[in-house]
Amino acid sequence: MGKMSEEIFVRNDAPVRALIVDDSEDDTYLVRAELGRRGLLVDCRRVDCALDMAAALASEDWDIILADHDMPGFDALAALDVLKRSGKDVPFIIHSGQISDRQAVSAMYDGVDDFIAKGDYERLVPVVERELRGLRARRAVRHADSRIEQLAYFDGLSALPNHHLFCSKVADAIQESRERGRPPGGAVLVVDLDRFLRINASFGYEAGNELLRQVGRRLRAGLGPEIVLARLGGDEFGVFVPGASDRSAVEMLARWIVRSFDEPLLKDRVELFLTASVGIAMIPTDGDVVLELLMNAETAIGQVKLSGGNGLRFYERTMNAASAERLSMEADLRHAVERGELLLEYQPVVAAAQLKPVGAEALVRWMHPRLGRLSPDRFIPLADETGLIAEIGAWVLFEATRQARQWIDAGHERARVSVNVSAVQFAQPRLLEVVSEALRASGLPAGSLILEITESSLMTDVESAAGMLRALKNMGVKVAVDDFGTGYSSLSYLKRLPIDIIKIDKSFVRELCDNAEDAAIVRAIIALASSLQLSTIAEGVESAGQAEVLREAGCDCLQGFHFGRPGAAGLIRL
CATH class of the missing domain: 3.30.70.270 (Reverse transcriptase/Diguanylate cyclase domain)
Incomplete structure (x- = not known):
C-alpha cells in the first residue's frame, strides 16, 4: 500500500481544517500552537454553542472536530449530537480535562472517536493523524463508489445512460x-x-x-x-x-x-x-x-x-423468423453435452510479482454443428432461460477440475482453476452438490477451485447469497467477485459476504495508463481489498504498461491478452 498511502492519505501541502468546540479562546490558540510545534499545520475555527457549530458545519468542510466537554450550557455530547444531525463524516475527539473515564468510554460507544486529556499534545498528534488517515480512506471509498455508479449506469464513451x-x-x-x-x-x-x-x-x-x-x-x-x-x-x-x-x-x-x-x-x-x-x-x-x-x-x-x-x-x-432460429438453437443446445460439442479453453492468470502463471480461467465454447464455434454470450443466456445451465454448468465444473488435477499431477502443486457461475446456477441449491461431486471425482483440492460470481448475482438476494457462500467456504472453495464495479453501486457488501477475491473489471483497466482517475480508482480498490484481506485479479490487461501500473499498485494477479488468449489446456505453461 506504499503508493496508495503517498497519493491518497498524505496531504502535507494543506493545513488540517479543525473545528474547535471550546469556550476558551486561549485554549484554542494553545491547541493550534502546540500542534503546529509538533509538525501538524492546523487551520482552526472556534465555536461554543450549538447554533454556531451547526452553521460552521453547514457552511464549510472540516477534517476533524476537537470538543471540550464542560462548557456553560453546552458539552461534548451535545456537540456530537449537532454533528450527527448535520450528516457530515468528521472525526470527533473529546479534548477535555473535565470528563470522567466512565463518561469518556460511554461517549465513545455513542460515536466519539477518541478522548484525550486536555494538554496531552504528545498523544493528541498521533490520534489526529490516525483519524485523518481513516477519514481520507473513507473519502477515497466514497469517490470510488461514485465512480462505480457512473460506470454502472452511464456509458463511459458518450456520457449517455447505458x-x-x-x-x-x-x-x-x-x-x-x-x-x-x-x-x-x-x-x-x-x-x-x-x-x-x-x-x-x-x-x-x-x-x-x-x-x-x-x-x-x-x-x-x-x-x-x-x-x-x-x-x-x-x-x-x-x-x-x-x-x-x-x-x-x-x-x-x-x-x-x-x-x-x-x-x-x-x-x-x-x-x-x-x-x-x-x-x-x-x-x-x-x-x-x-x-x-x-x-x-x-x-x-x-x-x-x-x-x-x-x-x-x-x-x-x-x-419472427429470428424466434424460429432461437428455438432451433435451444433444441440443439439440449443435446450439446451428450454429443460432445462443448469444449473448454483456458486463459492464464499470472502472479503480478513474478509474471508467472499460477492458474487459469476456464471458458466454455460450443462447436455448433451448423453455426460453428460459439462464444458463451451466444448460448449461456439461452441456457439460463431454459434451465439447461444446470447440465452445462455441471459439465464445466467436472471438466475444469479434472484438468486442474492434471496440472497438479504434472508438478504444478499450486495451480488453480477458475470457473464462472451464472446467476441462475448460483441460485440453485444443487450447486453445492455439483461442486462437491466434481472435487471428489477429480481429486482436486478444494482450495484449488475458484468460483467466479458476478456482483449482480450476489446482490439479487443478499441473505441467500451469504448462506451459499458460507457453505462453499466451509468446503474450502475460493470465491471471486467477477466484473467488480459493474453490477452494483456500493462497496459495502464486501464486508458482509464471505468472499476471497475481487476481479477488477476490464473497464477500469482499459484506460489505466491514460486516465488518472481510473488509475486512482484501481489503486483505491486494491487498497480496500488489501485492508479487507482480499486478493485482487485485474482483468483485461493488454499491455506491459497496464501490467506495471497494476503491479506497482499491489494487485496480486493479472489476466488478459497480454499474457495469453484463451486456448487449449496444453497451451497453458504453468
Whole structure:
C-alpha cells in the first residue's frame, strides 16, 4: 500500500481544517500552537454553542472536530449530537480535562472517536493523524463508489445512460402506469448505425469513438428533455418516448432521426457520412417487458437492413423468423453435452510479482454443428432461460477440475482453476452438490477451485447469497467477485459476504495508463481489498504498461491478452 498511502492519505501541502468546540479562546490558540510545534499545520475555527457549530458545519468542510466537554450550557455530547444531525463524516475527539473515564468510554460507544486529556499534545498528534488517515480512506471509498455508479449506469464513451439504466427507465415507466391504473404506453426505438465497422477499419477505433460521441450529442440536442436517449452498446442507441400512442408522431420522430445523419460528421476536418436504421416497438402492442421491446425493435431493424438500411420500420409479428432460429438453437443446445460439442479453453492468470502463471480461467465454447464455434454470450443466456445451465454448468465444473488435477499431477502443486457461475446456477441449491461431486471425482483440492460470481448475482438476494457462500467456504472453495464495479453501486457488501477475491473489471483497466482517475480508482480498490484481506485479479490487461501500473499498485494477479488468449489446456505453461 506504499503508493496508495503517498497519493491518497498524505496531504502535507494543506493545513488540517479543525473545528474547535471550546469556550476558551486561549485554549484554542494553545491547541493550534502546540500542534503546529509538533509538525501538524492546523487551520482552526472556534465555536461554543450549538447554533454556531451547526452553521460552521453547514457552511464549510472540516477534517476533524476537537470538543471540550464542560462548557456553560453546552458539552461534548451535545456537540456530537449537532454533528450527527448535520450528516457530515468528521472525526470527533473529546479534548477535555473535565470528563470522567466512565463518561469518556460511554461517549465513545455513542460515536466519539477518541478522548484525550486536555494538554496531552504528545498523544493528541498521533490520534489526529490516525483519524485523518481513516477519514481520507473513507473519502477515497466514497469517490470510488461514485465512480462505480457512473460506470454502472452511464456509458463511459458518450456520457449517455447505458443499456442498464435505459431498461430501468422503461420498466419504471411501465410499472408507474400500471400502479396508476392506466394501460402502459410509449415507444422504444433502437438506432443502429449502418456499416459502422468500415469507419473503425478505415480510420481506427479512436475515430470511431469520436464519431459515436458526435452522434450522441447530435441526437441529444434534437430530442426533447422528456425523451430518454441511451447508448445501448457498440454502434446502437436507444430512444424511449414515454406515453407515446400516436404511431404517426413516433414515425415523424424516427424520420427525423434518420434525416439527422444527412449532415456530415467531422473527424480531423474530414467529412464523414453515416446512415442509420431505426426499429420501433410500441407499448403495449409489441410488448410490455423492456427486453421484449428491445428484441422486437432489433427484429424490425433486421428488416431495414435487408432493404439496405437508412430507413425505419415498425415491428410486426410476422418478423419472427429470428424466434424460429432461437428455438432451433435451444433444441440443439439440449443435446450439446451428450454429443460432445462443448469444449473448454483456458486463459492464464499470472502472479503480478513474478509474471508467472499460477492458474487459469476456464471458458466454455460450443462447436455448433451448423453455426460453428460459439462464444458463451451466444448460448449461456439461452441456457439460463431454459434451465439447461444446470447440465452445462455441471459439465464445466467436472471438466475444469479434472484438468486442474492434471496440472497438479504434472508438478504444478499450486495451480488453480477458475470457473464462472451464472446467476441462475448460483441460485440453485444443487450447486453445492455439483461442486462437491466434481472435487471428489477429480481429486482436486478444494482450495484449488475458484468460483467466479458476478456482483449482480450476489446482490439479487443478499441473505441467500451469504448462506451459499458460507457453505462453499466451509468446503474450502475460493470465491471471486467477477466484473467488480459493474453490477452494483456500493462497496459495502464486501464486508458482509464471505468472499476471497475481487476481479477488477476490464473497464477500469482499459484506460489505466491514460486516465488518472481510473488509475486512482484501481489503486483505491486494491487498497480496500488489501485492508479487507482480499486478493485482487485485474482483468483485461493488454499491455506491459497496464501490467506495471497494476503491479506497482499491489494487485496480486493479472489476466488478459497480454499474457495469453484463451486456448487449449496444453497451451497453458504453468
